[in-house]
Amino acid sequence: MRTDPWSRDRRAILGTAAVGHSGATRSSEKRITTDLFPRSASQGRSPQEIVDSFGYSIWTKYLFVRGSVCPECYGTVDVTKRGGQPFVVSVNQCRECRFTVHVPVDVIVAFHPVVIEAFWQHGVSLLDVPLWRHFEYTTGDSWEATVESTDPFATHVTITLDDATLRLAVADDLSVTQVGERA
């Protein structure tokens, strides 16, 4: 019996997003993340509980690759980028087992401490918001991302929550820094 945990039939595409190109009428649909669907994920859970469990497991995987650690074998991950306007995806692939985690750059921005704190002040706990609901923020009016350069990569994100505005920059190494705030 084949037990290869990386076989494609055990993967589920958990998130795609139809994102309109600014200034254009057509839209595109891109894969933003994939995840494994182990049998144990469905044991003893209702359909909604299965969905909720993925919401948390995705963030856990993000926390691993945030530290360049593979969430499957703890090997080292290498980071590349894909995409462009309207959004860029960080591709984190393990050198050892090739496990790959795709993370939208908007998620990396969202988990900068100042952004987590700003959302918390507005009644939203980001760690309790699953990835697909997270897009309600990053594709909405409160979130404006502008890719200013692709090589080297540079983008600015402006987040407006009620009367507070945060401005952050993402560098080529995907590090995020706060560059402005207006309360």
Ligand SMILES: [Zn+2]
């Ligand atoms: Zn690995």
